[in-house]
Amino acid sequence: MMFGFGAMIEKLKKDPKRIVLTEGTDPRILEAASRLLASSFLTPVLLGNKDKVWAAAEEAGYNIRGAEIIDPEDYDKFEEMVEEFCEIRKSKGMTPEQARKILVQANYFGTMLVKMGVVDCLIGGATYSTADTVRPALQIIKTKPGNSIVSSCFILVRPSATGENEVLAMADCAINIKPTDEELVEICEETVGCAKVFGIDPKVAFLSYSTLGSGKGEDVDKMRSAAAKAKAKMPDVPIAGELQFDAAVSPRVARTKCPGSEVAGYANTFIFPDINSGNLGYKIAQRMGNFEAYGPILLGLNAQINDLSRGCNAIEVYSMAIITASLS
Numbered sequence: 001m002m003f004g005f006g007a008m009i010e011k012l013k014k015d016p017k018r019i020v021l022t023e024g025t026d027p028r029i030l031e032a033a034s035r036l037l038a039s040s041f042l043t044p045v046l047l048g049n050k051d052k053v054w055a056a057a058e059e060a061g062y063n064i065r066g067a068e069i070i071d072p073e074d075y076d077k078f079e080e081m082v083e084e085f086c087e088i089r090k091s092k093g094m095t096p097e098q099a100r101k102i103l104v105q106a107n108y109f110g111t112m113l114v115k116m117g118v119v120d121c122l123i124g125g126a127t128y129s130t131a132d133t134v135r136p137a138l139q140i141i142k143t144k145p146g147n148s149i150v151s152s153c154f155i156l157v158r159p160s161a162t163g164e165n166e167v168l169a170m171a172d173c174a175i176n177i178k179p180t181d182e183e184l185v186e187i188c189e190e191t192v193g194c195a196k197v198f199g200i201d202p203k204v205a206f207l208s209y210s211t212l213g214s215g216k217g218e219d220v221d222k223m224r225s226a227a228a229k230a231k232a233k234m235p236d237v238p239i240a241g242e243l244q245f246d247a248a249v250s251p252r253v254a255r256t257k258c259p260g261s262e263v264a265g266y267a268n269t270f271i272f273p274d275i276n277s278g279n280l281g282y283k284i285a286q287r288m289g290n291f292e293a294y295g296p297i298l299l300g301l302n303a304q305i306n307d308l309s310r311g312c313n314a315i316e317v318y319s320m321a322i323i324t325a326s327l328s
C-alpha cells in the first residue's frame with residue numbers, strides 16, 4: 001500500500017490552504033517553511049517578531065523570501081481577537097486584561113487565527129509540550145458537534161523494498177489518559193475515518209492483555225464492551241476484541257487463539273486501552289520496528305490543529321504541515 005503524500009499534495013494543489021506555524025524562529029520550522037514557500041500548494045504563516053524571524057532564517061541559512069510573518073505583539077486586529085476570545089471564554093469570566101496576556105502567547109494567538117478564519121489550520125509544539133498545543137485547541141476550536149471528546153491517532157508507515165509500504169493506525173496514544181468504553185467507541189470511529197484518508201482499509205483490533213476472555217480484569221471487560229459497541233455502531237467495519245497484540249497481527253497465533261475471526265491476524269488499526277499502552281506501543285513500533293510515525297493527528301476538533309514532537313526534524317514538520325492541511 002502506498003502512503004499518499006502525492007495524493008495529499010495533488011488535493012492541496014486544487015484547493016491551496018494557509019497554515020500557521022507558531023514557532024517562527026525555530027530553525028526546523030524555518031527549513032520546513034522555506035520548502036513550503038518553494039511550492040505552491042500550502043502557504044506558511046510564521047508567528048514571531050519580524051526582525052527576529054528574519055535574523056533566525058538568515059543565521060540558519062533558509063530562504064523565506066515572501067513569507068507572511070505575524071507578530072502577536074503588533075497585530076492590527078489584536079483588539080478584535082481579544083473581544084472574540086473573551087466571548088468564547090465568557091463562562092470562565094475572562095477579562096480583556098487577562099485575554100491580552102494570554103493572546104500574546106503564540107499557541108493561543110495562532111489558535112485564534114484559525115478560529116477567526118485568517119488561516120485554515122495550525123501546527124505547533126516543536127518547543128513546547130503536547131498539552132500546551134492541545135489546550136488552546138480544546139478551549140477555542142472545541143469538539144465538533146456530535147462528538148464528546150477530542151482524541152488522536154498516529155499513522156505508522158514502514159517503507160518496503162517492493163514499494164508496498166505497510167501503513168497502520170494507532171489510537172489514542174496522546175490525549176485521553178484513561179478513556180471509557182463509550183469514549184473508545186468514539187476514538188475508533190474517528191480513527192477509522194482518518195485511517196481511510198491514508199489509504200488503509202481498516203481492520204480494527206481493540207487491544208488488551210486478554211484474547212476473547214482468556215484473561216480477567218476491569219480493563220478486559222472495558223475493551224470487550226467497547227469492541228461490541230463499536231461493532232454495533234459500525235457494522236460495515238471489521239472489528240474484533242478484546243485481542244492480545246499477537247492474536248491481532250499474527251495469523252498463526254490468531255488461528256489458535258481466535259479461529260474464524262476476519263480481523264485477528266490481519267489487524268491494521270489498533271485501539272489501545274489507555275494512553276500508557278498507546279504511547280508506549282507506537283514508540284516501540286517507531287524505535288524498534290522501523291516504522292515512521294506521523295502524529296499525533298488530533299481527531300474530533302472543529303478545525304485541524306496538530307502537535308509536533310519536541311524531537312522532530314524539519315522533514316517531519318514539513319510532512320505534518322501537509323497532513324494537517326490536507327485533512328482540513
Ligand SMILES: CC(C)(COP(=O)(O)OP(=O)(O)OC[C@H]1O[C@@H](n2cnc3c(N)ncnc32)[C@H](O)[C@@H]1OP(=O)(O)O)[C@@H](O)C(=O)NCCC(=O)NCCS
Pocket residue numbers: 130131132134135138139143148149150151173174175176177279296
Ligand atoms: C489534553 C490535556 C492536555 C488536557 O489537559 P488540561 O488542559 O489539564 O485539561 P483540563 O481538564 O484543564 O481541560 C481544559 C479544557 O479542555 C477540555 N478538555 C479536556 N480534555 C478534553 C478532551 N479529551 N476532549 C475535549 N475537550 C477536552 C476541558 O473540558 C476544558 O475545557 P474548558 O476550559 O472550556 O472548560 C490532557 O488530557 C493531557 O495532558 N493529556 C495527555 C497529554 C500528553 O502528555 N500526551 C503524551 C505526549 S504525546
